[in-house]
Amino acid sequence: MVQGVSLSTLATCGKSRIYCSSHSWMTPFEPFKRSHIESATGKHVVWNKCVQSLVLIGYPCVSRQRSCFKVKAGWMFRGGEQGLDASVEQSESANEDILMFFFQLDLATRVQCALNMEEYDIAQQLRSKLSEVEEEVTKQQQSKRGMSAKSEAQDKAISIIRLRSDLQSAIENEDYALAAKLRDEISKLEAESLAASAKALAHENAQYVFRLGQKVRHKLFGYRAIIVGMDPVCSESNSWMENAQVKKLPRGSTQPFYQVLVDVRAEPxxxxxxVPEENLLIPDKPDKGRFDHPYMSFLFYGMDSAGDFIPIKQLREKYNKPRHEIPFDPPTDEDGGNA
Structure with missing residues (x-):
C-alpha cells in the first residue's frame, strides 16, 4: 500500500486548515503544471489542475493586510548594526518545499484511492504525475545535499583525463601552441574540480545539532519552533541572505540551516x-506545552514523552534520518528494592 496523508483528511488547527475536494482525484489530469503558489502568510494556496482545490486558508491574523499583528522590530543579530525582526528569516522557498512535500503525500494517497476504486486509468495518470513531482524534488534535494557538486567534480575529472590525452598527442605532434592551450585548460579544470570536490565533501560530512521533530527556541527572537527540514549549508538566494545579514553571523552561510515551523500563537x-544552527537552542527542560501550527498534522504522528514531535515516515525518508528513540532509564536497585 502506498503510504501517505491525504490533504482532504487533515485535522484543523485553530482557524487554519488545508483541504481539497473529496473526489478531485477522480478527475482526469491535464499536463502537469503548478499554476500558482502564494505565500503561506497570504489567504490561500492554489495548485494546478491536478488537484482541483488544494487550498490553504491562512489564519485571519496572519494576513499581510492586517497591520495589527505585525512583529515588533528591534532584535539584533549578534554583531549586527541594523535592527532585524523575526520576519527576516521567513522563507518562501522553505514553505514551498513543505507544500510540495504535502503534494507528494496527497498524490500518493490518491493513487491508492484510485486503485481501491478500480479506476486504473486514473491511477496511471496519477502515478505518472507523482513520478514527475518526485523526480523534481529529488533533483532539488540532491542539489541541497551536494550531490550536484559531486557530479560536477566527476564530470570535470573525466574532462581532465581527455584533455591530458589530447595534450600528449599535441606534444608528440610537436604542436606546442595547442599543448600550451591544453595545459591552461587542464589547470583551470583542476582548480574547479578541487573546489567542487571540497563542496561535496563538506555536504557529505555535515553534522546536525538538531533533529526532525525537535522543539527548539530561537536564541535572538525567543519564539518556539519545531524542526521540519535541514540543509548542510544555506541554500537560500543571495538576496535572502543579504536581507537576513547571514554574512554577519559568526559561522556564516556554511553552517547547517533548518526549516522550522513557528508557534503561530507567538508569531502569527x-x-x-x-534559521541558522547557531541561532537555535534546545529548551533547558522538556517543553510539553501547547504548540499551534496548521502543518502539524501533516508532518507528525504526535508528541513523544519528551515533548518533541514524532515525524512521519515519509519525512524521515526525505532527509534519510532514522527514527529517534527516547532513552529508556531502567529502574535502579533502590527503586527495585522500594518496589
Missing amino acids: DLLVAY
Missing part, C-alpha cells in the same frame, strides 16, 4: 522560517 506573521 511567521509560519515557516529558515
Whole structure:
C-alpha cells in the first residue's frame, strides 16, 4: 500500500486548515503544471489542475493586510548594526518545499484511492504525475545535499583525463601552441574540480545539532519552533541572505540551516522560517506545552514523552534520518528494592 496523508483528511488547527475536494482525484489530469503558489502568510494556496482545490486558508491574523499583528522590530543579530525582526528569516522557498512535500503525500494517497476504486486509468495518470513531482524534488534535494557538486567534480575529472590525452598527442605532434592551450585548460579544470570536490565533501560530512521533530527556541527572537527540514549549508538566494545579514553571523552561510515551523500563537506573521544552527537552542527542560501550527498534522504522528514531535515516515525518508528513540532509564536497585 502506498503510504501517505491525504490533504482532504487533515485535522484543523485553530482557524487554519488545508483541504481539497473529496473526489478531485477522480478527475482526469491535464499536463502537469503548478499554476500558482502564494505565500503561506497570504489567504490561500492554489495548485494546478491536478488537484482541483488544494487550498490553504491562512489564519485571519496572519494576513499581510492586517497591520495589527505585525512583529515588533528591534532584535539584533549578534554583531549586527541594523535592527532585524523575526520576519527576516521567513522563507518562501522553505514553505514551498513543505507544500510540495504535502503534494507528494496527497498524490500518493490518491493513487491508492484510485486503485481501491478500480479506476486504473486514473491511477496511471496519477502515478505518472507523482513520478514527475518526485523526480523534481529529488533533483532539488540532491542539489541541497551536494550531490550536484559531486557530479560536477566527476564530470570535470573525466574532462581532465581527455584533455591530458589530447595534450600528449599535441606534444608528440610537436604542436606546442595547442599543448600550451591544453595545459591552461587542464589547470583551470583542476582548480574547479578541487573546489567542487571540497563542496561535496563538506555536504557529505555535515553534522546536525538538531533533529526532525525537535522543539527548539530561537536564541535572538525567543519564539518556539519545531524542526521540519535541514540543509548542510544555506541554500537560500543571495538576496535572502543579504536581507537576513547571514554574512554577519559568526559561522556564516556554511553552517547547517533548518526549516522550522513557528508557534503561530507567538508569531502569527511567521509560519515557516529558515534559521541558522547557531541561532537555535534546545529548551533547558522538556517543553510539553501547547504548540499551534496548521502543518502539524501533516508532518507528525504526535508528541513523544519528551515533548518533541514524532515525524512521519515519509519525512524521515526525505532527509534519510532514522527514527529517534527516547532513552529508556531502567529502574535502579533502590527503586527495585522500594518496589
